[in-house]
Amino acid sequence: MPSPPIDFPDHYPCPACGARHALRPHVSSLDVNGKMAAIGICSACLVLVNIPVLVAHHDGHLSNLENQAAALETYYRVDASDTAALEGTVAANGFLINLLKDKLGDLSAKTYLDIGYGAGYSLYAATRHAGHVMGVDLADTSITSLCNALGWPPNLELQGDLAALSRPADIVVLWHTLEHIPDCPDFIAALKARIAPGAHILLQVPLLRPSSIIDLHFSFFGLASLRALFSGQGFDEVDYWFDVENDFITYMARAAIG
Numbered sequence: 001m002p003s004p005p006i007d008f009p010d011h012y013p014c015p016a017c018g019a020r021h022a023l024r025p026h027v028s029s030l031d032v033n034g035k036m037a038a039i040g041i042c043s044a045c046l047v048l049v050n051i052p053v054l055v056a057h058h059d060g061h062l063s064n065l066e067n068q069a070a071a072l073e074t075y076y077r078v079d080a081s082d083t084a085a086l087e088g089t090v091a092a093n094g095f096l097i098n099l100l101k102d103k104l105g106d107l108s109a110k111t112y113l114d115i116g117y118g119a120g121y122s123l124y125a126a127t128r129h130a131g132h133v134m135g136v137d138l139a140d141t142s143i144t145s146l147c148n149a150l151g152w153p154p155n156l157e158l159q160g161d162l163a164a165l166s167r168p169a170d171i172v173v174l175w176h177t178l179e180h181i182p183d184c185p186d187f188i189a190a191l192k193a194r195i196a197p198g199a200h201i202l203l204q205v206p207l208l209r210p211s212s213i214i215d216l217h218f219s220f221f222g223l224a225s226l227r228a229l230f231s232g233q234g235f236d237e238v239d240y241w242f243d244v245e246n247d248f249i250t251y252m253a254r255a256a257i258g
């Protein structure tokens, strides 16, 4: 196997597994803006890595949290004047709840946690099915508008930090969240301290496509790298699905009991 080019930044930790000296050149791809982006692969966990974003993050040229929070405010706007449209969007986001119900049955006694809920439509939908619903994100502007328009659910808890959550979660939803995180092992370790034994995680991430190569995405997971991440953290695989129309992978895992 040829050595990586001398300037390839393989000394940075893999965002998905934390391994150092494991990143290798993989492919070049156009990003969402038609700009050339170097994509690496982690030889330890097989995740694909957005190298310019990883380098910018570690060199201090990218404030990840500020960048992500600013994007939240930019991308998620709720028009509170059109409650019928908002109800429709909440209903359309119920597919995620239906998937959970298919797998886990009735959710009314469950504590539900969504990390990186974004606009908050599926978080809002969850309040109608789960016992207690907790949302963690960097900004709550959108969900606040949504609740002001449609009513504040009494079982909804919003936090800016995992450490502030009031109770352990039975269900964790990470919907387009993992790809934004520069240090997944630390994140999953912090998450494990906040979940009940046997808790289920349901996640979705984008596959590597030009449309998903943006400066907010560190990692592009596939089945092998998701398996490496979750089995390495003591989770059992429950199921997985490919959305071939949108180029997403959806994955469900279960934490060990006890």
Ligand SMILES: [Zn+2]
Pocket: 014, 015, 016, 017, 018, 019, 022, 042, 043, 044, 045, 046, 047
């Ligand atoms: Zn890795």
